[in-house]
Amino acid sequence: MTTILLTGKTGQVGWELQRSLAPLGNVVALGRAEMDHANPDSIRAEMRRVKPGLVVNAAGFTTVDKAESDPELVARVNAVAPGILAEEAKRLGAPLIHYSTDYVYDGAQDRPYLESDAPNPLNTYGRSKLAGERAIQAAAGSHLILRTSWVYSARGNNFVLAILRLAREKPTLAVVNDQFGSPSWARALASATAGLLRDLERVRAHSGIYHLSAAGHTSRFEFAQSIVRLMKEISGQSAGWAEIKPVTTAGYPALPARRPRRLVTDKSSVKRVFGIEMPGWEAQLRSFLTDLAAGSP
Numbered sequence: 001m002t003t004i005l006l007t008g009k010t011g012q013v014g015w016e017l018q019r020s021l022a023p024l025g026n027v028v029a030l031g032r033a034e035m036d037h038a039n040p041d042s043i044r045a046e047m048r049r050v051k052p053g054l055v056v057n058a059a060g061f062t063t064v065d066k067a068e069s070d071p072e073l074v075a076r077v078n079a080v081a082p083g084i085l086a087e088e089a090k091r092l093g094a095p096l097i098h099y100s101t102d103y104v105y106d107g108a109q110d111r112p113y114l115e116s117d118a119p120n121p122l123n124t125y126g127r128s129k130l131a132g133e134r135a136i137q138a139a140a141g142s143h144l145i146l147r148t149s150w151v152y153s154a155r156g157n158n159f160v161l162a163i164l165r166l167a168r169e170k171p172t173l174a175v176v177n178d179q180f181g182s183p184s185w186a187r188a189l190a191s192a193t194a195g196l197l198r199d200l201e202r203v204r205a206h207s208g209i210y211h212l213s214a215a216g217h218t219s220r221f222e223f224a225q226s227i228v229r230l231m232k233e234i235s236g237q238s239a240g241w242a243e244i245k246p247v248t249t250a251g252y253p254a255l256p257a258r259r260p261r262r263l264v265t266d267k268s269s270v271k272r273v274f275g276i277e278m279p280g281w282e283a284q285l286r287s288f289l290t291d292l293a294a295g296s297p
């Protein structure tokens with residue numbers, strides 16, 4: 001049975017991966033206490049102790065605005081650590097699966113991004129994730145770099161939980177209508193990842209960068225409206241919700257990190273090579289909210 005080393009076990013995606021990877025092997029799930037990604041020695045020591053046959057890296061510094069004030073730590077975790085994981089994985093002959101982001105793009109392109117389009121990150125987080133991708137490529141072992149988008153789950157800080165909370169606290173909520181992306185439920189992402197990993201020979205034969213996020217795209221404003229509309233319907237509580245109002249990014253208080261405007265990605269490559277396609281963002285949102293309302297873990 002393959003030993004699968006999974007990092008970031010306390011994160012949105014890592015948490016879900018513990019369950020979805022279980023049928024594929026013996027999952028050794030690590031948190032910061034076992035493997036500190038800011039410390040290269042800790043990464044090397046743990047990789048050499050566990051000797052995995054497959055590595056899935058779901059750890060990362062993900063707080064986009066906070067990243068602006070600590071670029072050195074962000075670089076260690078998002079840029080240096082993936083490179084060390086890749087070197088160690090290569091020594092063991094283990095494929096490395098790594099999550100990256102559509103924040104590697106500047107969002108200025110009007111047609112959907114292909115994986116081959118030139119990246120141009122606008123903020124520290126995006127630059128660090130791009131450097132992490134390049135470090136993995138430089139190690140030249142077998143790898144999949146999965147660029148995902150707007151992840152949410154029942155744990156952690158994310159847009160969906162923030163809207164659900166604020167929409168009960170305030171009479172109106174202003175949400176930007178000029179930023180677009182593909183909101184992805186961590187559970188659907190973990191399940192799609194497990195689908196990719198069912199055939200490790202195919203993974204070895206098709207190393208590279210792939211977009212992997214919900215089908216379709218939406219604006220933050222339309223997404224927030226959908227969160228409230230679906231939650232009203234699912235919970236049966238139709239009163240006491242904020243009205244969601246559109247605002248432009250320019251009309252919104254400035255945040256420390258610049259955001260890309262239009263993150264519309266073409267996901268046909270992961271479908272063509274691996275036969276994997278994530279459900280549409282609205283179907284994922286409905287499943288997530290149904291689960292949340294039912295109080296499922």
Ligand SMILES: NC(=O)c1ccc[n+]([C@@H]2O[C@H](COP(=O)([O-])OP(=O)(O)OC[C@H]3O[C@@H](n4cnc5c(N)ncnc54)[C@H](OP(=O)(O)O)[C@@H]3O)[C@@H](O)[C@H]2O)c1
Nearest residue numbers: 008010011012013032036037038059060062099101150151
């Ligand atoms: N969230 C999004 O919207 C989004 C979008 C696109 C791509 N991604 C990418 O998808 C991946 C997973 O994201 P996520 O949303 O699941 O992130 P998350 O919920 O913030 O989880 C991040 C994980 O990384 C761990 N971590 C952070 N610093 C660490 C360190 N120095 N050493 C060891 N572990 C450390 C955290 O551990 P602690 O619990 O101890 O902090 C946590 O388990 C990341 O690579 C992220 O860049 C996320």
